[in-house]
Amino acid sequence: MVRSMTSRASLPIHFWGYALETAAHILNLVPTKKVAKTPHEMWTGKVPSLAHIKVWGCEAFVRRETHDKLAERSEKCIFIGYPKQSFGYLFYRPSEDVVFVARRGVFRERELIFKEDSGSTIDLEEIQESPDDATLGETSNQQEEEVPVGPTGISLPLRRSSRVSMPPEFYGFHITTDGDTFVSDRTLINLDEPANYREAVAGPESAKWKEAMDSEIKSMYDNQVWNLVDNVPGRNTVGCKWNFKKKTDIDGKVHTFKARLVAKGFTQTPGIDYDDTFSPVAKIKSIRIMLAIAAFYDYEIWQMDVKTAFLNGKLTEDVYMNQPEGFVDAKYPNKVCKLEKSIYGLKQASRSWNLCFHEKVKEFGFSRSEDESCVYVKASGSIVTFLVLYVDDILLMGNDVPTLQDVKSWLGKCFAMKDLGKAAYILGIRILRDRKKRLIGLSQSTCNTTLLSIDFDLLELVSSCGEGPPVYN
Known part of the structure; x- marks a missing residue:
C-alpha cells in the first residue's frame, strides 16, 4: 500500500x-x-x-x-x-x-x-524475463511439485508439518477466544446506551434516564440559557436532540447516567448563526510536562470538573432552537427557544465557554502562558499556582494549600464545579504517584497492566520543548 x-x-x-x-x-x-x-x-x-x-x-x-x-x-x-x-x-x-x-x-x-503519469520522480525499471529463464523457472517448479518415490518405486506420502496451527491473539489483553467466537473483556462491554429519547423513556432504565434529563433541563433554567419567543416564518431554527451516556470509573463500573441536550449545529448558517468557532485546548504533552514539574517539585495536584461548562458562555449572535423533545411547554408549544447562553453542539459553544473562563481566571490574578493557551500561572513571592484547562476538566497544581483552596472557592463562585480531590484519572490517563521518591505513574489502560513509572530528575525535556520551529501548527 x-x-x-x-x-x-x-x-x-x-x-x-x-x-x-x-x-x-x-x-x-x-x-x-x-x-x-x-x-x-x-x-x-x-x-x-x-x-x-x-x-x-x-x-x-x-x-x-x-x-x-x-x-x-x-x-x-x-x-x-x-x-x-x-x-x-x-x-x-x-x-x-x-x-x-x-x-x-x-x-x-x-x-x-485520473492523472495519466505518476507524480513520483522514482524511475522503475521493467524487468523482462527471457525465454531461458522462464523455462528454467517452470522446470524448477515441476521439480518441487514431484511426489517423492521410494527405492522400490512405491510412491511415499507427502510429508506434512506436525505443528499445531495457533491463531494470533488479536489486540493483546483486550480480546480472548471462546471456541470460534471472540469475546471482549470489560473494556469493550456494550453499555446499552439509548440512541434517542424514545428508547430512553421506553427502556428498563427509564427512571434513571428521566432523572438525568430533568437534571439537565434544571441546569438550563438555572443558567437562563433560553427564553421562549414567537417563531417568525423564514427564520433559521436550529434543531436539538438528546445524547445519553453512562459514565464509568477507572474500573469500568457505571456510576453516573448522563443526559445531554445537544443542538444540531450542522444546521447553523455561517455568518448569521455563528462567526468564529476556534477554541484552544491543552495539549496532552503539555499536561504530561506539567505533571512532571509537579512531581519533581512535590506540588499538590488537584482536579476539578465544571458542570455544564458550555452553558456559561454568552452568545453574541441571535440563535433560535426548537424546544427539546419531551419538555415542550404545554402552554406555548409553537414557540421556539431564543438562546442567551451557548449550548452543547453549537458551532461557537466551545469558543464562548473558553472566553468566559479566561475572563474569570484573569480577574483572580492568573496570567495565560505565551506558549500554551490553556495553561495559566499565578505567582506571589515563593507561592506558585498552575491551572490547566482541557474543555471542562481542570488541573490545579501548586506549593501552597491555602492558595489552592482560595482558587477552588473562587471557581465555585463563578461556575457550578465538582471537586474531585487529588488527581487520579483525567482524559483517560490514570495517575499513580509516589511523593517520597518523586515518581509519577501514568497509564492509558483500564486493564490490570503495569503502570509506566517515569523518573523526572532529568528536566531537560521541559526546557527543550521550546527550541526550534514547531512541526505542527
Missing part, C-alpha cells in the same frame, strides 16, 4: 512515514479474513465510518485565516494523513515546508486518480 501511494503522489520519498500511518489507519477500518468485524469495531465497540477517507497525496485547498479582504481565502496544500489525537486532516504546505492540522478542505481527488 505504501509503495503504491508514494509512487502515485507528487511528494518526496521522506513522506513515506505519513503514508505508512495512513495505510495502518485504513486497515483498522476494514474487516479481515480472520475476524468478521473491523479492528476499530473490536477495540471501541462502534462500527467505523469511512466518510472521512480521502485519496492520499491529493491536492487540497485549505482555508487560510487573514484580515486582508482582498487576499486569497485558501491555499493549495497536499493531504498526507490523519492526526492521531484530534479530528481533521494532516496537510503539507510546500511554500513553508510545514505540516499542520485542519478540520476541513476541498480535496481534488479526481485529478490525482
Whole structure:
C-alpha cells in the first residue's frame, strides 16, 4: 500500500512515514479474513465510518485565516494523513515546508486518480524475463511439485508439518477466544446506551434516564440559557436532540447516567448563526510536562470538573432552537427557544465557554502562558499556582494549600464545579504517584497492566520543548 501511494503522489520519498500511518489507519477500518468485524469495531465497540477517507497525496485547498479582504481565502496544500489525537486532516504546505492540522478542505481527488503519469520522480525499471529463464523457472517448479518415490518405486506420502496451527491473539489483553467466537473483556462491554429519547423513556432504565434529563433541563433554567419567543416564518431554527451516556470509573463500573441536550449545529448558517468557532485546548504533552514539574517539585495536584461548562458562555449572535423533545411547554408549544447562553453542539459553544473562563481566571490574578493557551500561572513571592484547562476538566497544581483552596472557592463562585480531590484519572490517563521518591505513574489502560513509572530528575525535556520551529501548527 505504501509503495503504491508514494509512487502515485507528487511528494518526496521522506513522506513515506505519513503514508505508512495512513495505510495502518485504513486497515483498522476494514474487516479481515480472520475476524468478521473491523479492528476499530473490536477495540471501541462502534462500527467505523469511512466518510472521512480521502485519496492520499491529493491536492487540497485549505482555508487560510487573514484580515486582508482582498487576499486569497485558501491555499493549495497536499493531504498526507490523519492526526492521531484530534479530528481533521494532516496537510503539507510546500511554500513553508510545514505540516499542520485542519478540520476541513476541498480535496481534488479526481485529478490525482485520473492523472495519466505518476507524480513520483522514482524511475522503475521493467524487468523482462527471457525465454531461458522462464523455462528454467517452470522446470524448477515441476521439480518441487514431484511426489517423492521410494527405492522400490512405491510412491511415499507427502510429508506434512506436525505443528499445531495457533491463531494470533488479536489486540493483546483486550480480546480472548471462546471456541470460534471472540469475546471482549470489560473494556469493550456494550453499555446499552439509548440512541434517542424514545428508547430512553421506553427502556428498563427509564427512571434513571428521566432523572438525568430533568437534571439537565434544571441546569438550563438555572443558567437562563433560553427564553421562549414567537417563531417568525423564514427564520433559521436550529434543531436539538438528546445524547445519553453512562459514565464509568477507572474500573469500568457505571456510576453516573448522563443526559445531554445537544443542538444540531450542522444546521447553523455561517455568518448569521455563528462567526468564529476556534477554541484552544491543552495539549496532552503539555499536561504530561506539567505533571512532571509537579512531581519533581512535590506540588499538590488537584482536579476539578465544571458542570455544564458550555452553558456559561454568552452568545453574541441571535440563535433560535426548537424546544427539546419531551419538555415542550404545554402552554406555548409553537414557540421556539431564543438562546442567551451557548449550548452543547453549537458551532461557537466551545469558543464562548473558553472566553468566559479566561475572563474569570484573569480577574483572580492568573496570567495565560505565551506558549500554551490553556495553561495559566499565578505567582506571589515563593507561592506558585498552575491551572490547566482541557474543555471542562481542570488541573490545579501548586506549593501552597491555602492558595489552592482560595482558587477552588473562587471557581465555585463563578461556575457550578465538582471537586474531585487529588488527581487520579483525567482524559483517560490514570495517575499513580509516589511523593517520597518523586515518581509519577501514568497509564492509558483500564486493564490490570503495569503502570509506566517515569523518573523526572532529568528536566531537560521541559526546557527543550521550546527550541526550534514547531512541526505542527
